[in-house]
Amino acid sequence: MSQSFEGPRYLVSFGPKRVPHCFTDVLILGGGLAGLRAALAVDPRLSVTVVTKDDLQSSSSQWAQGGIAGVVDPEDRFDNHVADTLTAGCGLCHGDVVDAVVREAPGRIAELIAWGTRFDERDGALELGREGGHSHHRIVHALGDATGREVMRAVIEQARTLDNLSVWPDTFTIDLLTHESVCRGALVWNPKHGKTFVWARRTILATGGAGQLYRESTNPPGSSGDGMALAWRAGAVLRDMEFMQFHPTVLYIAGGARSLITEAVRGAGAHLVDRDGRRFMPEFDSRGELAPRDVVSRAITVVMHRTHHANVFLDLSHLDPDTVRRRFPGMAAICGKFGLDLARDRIPVRPGAHYMIGGVSVDSAGRTSIPGLFAAGEVTSSGLHGANRLASNSLLEGLVYGARAGEAASAEVLAEVPQVGEEFRVPPIEESPAVVDQGNGTDASMLDLADIRNSLRSVMWRHVGVERTGESLAEALATVEGWCRYVLPRQFADPQGWQLQNMLEVARLMIRGAIDRAETRGVHFRADRPETSDAWRAHIAWQRGESMPHLERLA
Ligand SMILES: Cc1cc2nc3c(=O)[nH]c(=O)nc-3n(C[C@H](O)[C@H](O)[C@H](O)COP(=O)(O)OP(=O)(O)OC[C@H]3O[C@@H](n4cnc5c(N)ncnc54)[C@H](O)[C@@H]3O)c2cc1C
Secondary structure: OOOOOOOOOOOOOOOOOOOOEEEEEEEEEOOOHHHHHHHHHOOOOOOEEEEOOOOOOOOHHHHOOOOEEOOOOOOOOHHHHHHHHHHHHOOOOOHHHHHHHHHHHHHHHHHHHHOOOOOOEEOOEEOEEOOOOOOOOOEEOOOOOOHHHHHHHHHHHHHHOOOOEEEEOOOEEEEEEEEOOEEEEEEEEEOOOEEEEEEEEEEEEOOOOOHHHOOOEOOOOOOOOHHHHHHHHHOOOEEOOOOEEEEEEEEOOOOOOOOEOOHHHHHOOOEEEOOOOOEOHHHHOOOHHHOOHHHHHHHHHHHHHHHOOOOEEEEOOOOOHHHHHHHOHHHHHHHHHOOOOOOOOEEEEEEEEEEEOOEEEOOOOOEOOOOOEEEOHHHEEOOOOOOOOOOOOHHHHHHHHHHHHHHHHHHHHHHHOOOOOOOOOOOOOOOOOOOOOOOOOOOHHHOOHHHHHHHHHHHHHHHOOOEEOHHHHHHHHHHHHHHHHHHOOOOOOOHHHHHHHHHHHHHHHHHHHHHHOOOOEOOEEEOOOOOOOHHHOEEEEEOOOOOOOEEEEOO
């Protein structure tokens, strides 16, 4: 394999004397559920700054539909939720992490209720949904299929009560600042003030996932893998980057947004049928439509090939139409915009990139491998999801690890600063070296960034999608490396360029991981290596500067 081109440490050059400086005790990058939960856990005597590149209304957390998993039904058991999570994770979950997160779930859900979240109820009790891979009804949901909107409303309102919190919207984090391998904060940019150094005693990365690397995706535009790329440039260990979960049922209407159709629709009894109206899931798995997502996504891909059709269909016509419309009002409205009746018509769907399982490696308190840097939520690899995330376990992970990272960061600051409010010592950061120019005459302004971005998303969809082969991955890597060579050394002036650079960096880490993992496991399906191998019961972990990834074997 040819040597990978290593881009510069910082995406932009800067002179410390020319850039304004700000100070905060705890800096949180990302204003989704993980970031805000972290903010709520910081000691009120410490200052907290939350930076988000858009606004608090624009995260994946806001878009979440189905709900949050937790054992709240007396008939259910922690052991059942643990077993379901381990089964979905295909041998790569950390048992201790799963056990602890599952046991923490009811408390975290109760906390949300105490902060004003109105989960759906039936007969005075929480109404519990069931999704693929779950053996019991255990998903709390809100507003039918708009759980994220309601949870975030309550969490944002709670965060607004904090006197120690400042939120900086429309502020893009370009890079983490490190000095002597310790994270000291971040370099951020916004259209009003340009670049700013934000010096922090502790930094928490909560920048979410990377679904936008794929042409077909359920994720909001901001899920471009920025956090993984900037952690990589700063030297953090990243792992399991080959594991991108594809949601099996994404609405597929030409010209329409790729809206996710929640798993709960299948939980409520919807069938998946091919173009001829034949139900096909029982042929692939005894759990039918409620098999784990990787199994359903793969089955749909096979049926699409078999029937030479661009999609399959969800069929709810055998269910009570009033119940369908009451339970899934958001989805019924979206379908309605395209002249489709969710309760009666066949709804065209196909898989789309949905959830990034791999990411920045963290311990049980959310500490990364870089001192001073914590991480929480979808940007991380915590050991909870293994090789396949169980539905509705990710909002839960954001709550649990957000709280832990906030508490641990806060405790570290308090232990180190005897006098709260003590003056901040800025590390002697040097002028960043000018970003390298390859001298091939391609000025940054001459590049059609949208074209490269679209091409990247198509390559990832075609070659690094639901089904992969060594050959197609090698082709994807060569193409992406080619783009990296002339895009990474450029210096851009705004987020469009930085985001593309981040996407390229993350794409090649994902492809490298997918090439290295010469087996099929969970969401990673290698058509040329269909077996799961015990030798690969390991994380593929990698750090900038290492020529090769290393394996972290599981006991
Ligand atoms: C359509 C959809 C439905 C889903 N349904 C469910 C569900 O029912 N249950 C479930 O458990 N999970 C669900 N998920 C997954 C879940 O929503 C996410 O995994 C979770 O919300 C991630 O939370 P987070 O806080 O880690 O990241 P996010 O909520 O994505 O927040 C990331 C934040 O980081 C900011 N950010 C990113 N890059 C930068 C940068 N460079 N500079 C500054 N800020 C930056 C963003 O602006 C944003 O504020 C769903 C996801 C989608 C897309």
